[in-house]
Amino acid sequence: MNAAGESMAGKVCVITGATGDMGRVISTDLARRGATVLLVCRDRETGETLRRAITNATGNPQVHVLTAELSDQTSIRQLADRFHQRHTSLHVLVNNAGAHLPRRCLSVDGVEMHLAVNHLSWFLLTNLLLDSLIAGAPARVINVASQAISDTRQIKLRNRPRPVTLNLDDLQAEHDFKPMHAYARAKLAMVMCGYHLARQLDGTGVTVNALHPGLVATGMVTDMAPAVIKPFLGIVRAFLLTPEQGARTAIHLATSRQVEGVTGKYYIDNAEHASPGISYDTALQERLWQASAQLVGLPEYPHQP
Numbered sequence: 001m002n003a004a005g006e007s008m009a010g011k012v013c014v015i016t017g018a019t020g021d022m023g024r025v026i027s028t029d030l031a032r033r034g035a036t037v038l039l040v041c042r043d044r045e046t047g048e049t050l051r052r053a054i055t056n057a058t059g060n061p062q063v064h065v066l067t068a069e070l071s072d073q074t075s076i077r078q079l080a081d082r083f084h085q086r087h088t089s090l091h092v093l094v095n096n097a098g099a100h101l102p103r104r105c106l107s108v109d110g111v112e113m114h115l116a117v118n119h120l121s122w123f124l125l126t127n128l129l130l131d132s133l134i135a136g137a138p139a140r141v142i143n144v145a146s147q148a149i150s151d152t153r154q155i156k157l158r159n160r161p162r163p164v165t166l167n168l169d170d171l172q173a174e175h176d177f178k179p180m181h182a183y184a185r186a187k188l189a190m191v192m193c194g195y196h197l198a199r200q201l202d203g204t205g206v207t208v209n210a211l212h213p214g215l216v217a218t219g220m221v222t223d224m225a226p227a228v229i230k231p232f233l234g235i236v237r238a239f240l241l242t243p244e245q246g247a248r249t250a251i252h253l254a255t256s257r258q259v260e261g262v263t264g265k266y267y268i269d270n271a272e273h274a275s276p277g278i279s280y281d282t283a284l285q286e287r288l289w290q291a292s293a294q295l296v297g298l299p300e301y302p303h304q305p
Helices: 021-032 044-058 073-086 113-128 130-135 179-200 219-224 230-237 248-255 282-296
Strands: 012-016 036-041 063-067 092-095 139-144 206-212 266-268 271-273
Touching: 012 021, 012 113, 021 036, 021 044, 021 248, 036 044, 044 063, 063 073, 073 113, 092 113, 092 248, 113 130, 113 179, 113 282, 130 139, 130 206, 139 179, 139 248, 179 206, 179 282, 206 248, 248 266
Parallel strands: 012 036, 012 092, 036 063, 092 139, 139 206, 206 266
Antiparallel strands: 266 271
């Protein structure tokens, strides 16, 4: 069986942000390959509608809905508990959920919302599911990042990228908040802690990789577009990738034998690429991991290999 059709029968897969445009494509593909697919959705009704659509399209009845508000740490813990009630092993975790907001606001836990959803949600959920991932090894964690970690502008008007910086003294952007910067920093934190986790899990059979899906015509594009561009979004979207194209790299990392055992890497268009230089700063990764663990109330190292 070639990479495009590799079976996932017997595999348990969790996809966050499942009702989003790319989430739907990833979930449907994994179900079509025979996996047990757990759709993490904010709204039960929307999730059930998606579940029925995927089951009808693929003929796979092993598609289930798990509801959670990923900006709420209590809800994430309840999500992990519900998973553990049904399953002892997890083989693929796709951390696809993301959010971009036009202004600074706080989660119910008092955390800046970009950081809460784009970084701390995957960080907490993955750590809570580590034992199940290790039990399911070989297992894969796939983190959907963004081009924003390399350039904080939504649309490049000049060939001069603005590199993203990470100030741990202002991680929640209390003193320097710009929506795109907050989003980019949270996604950068996702990539950096993913690298750190990949090293922690060395020898366990669990791999952790990140990806940039490309500029995809999703609902988030509408959210992120500057006001001057919004009247022209219909034209702009015609030049963007479709959700099917954007989901391709996540599906590759979740299913392909070509990346079996590969960990701590960053991918674009199914190929390994370098992430920004700052992301490889291991001392900064360590401090960021510690700060993240403190914000979600976890010990610094819930798993020791």
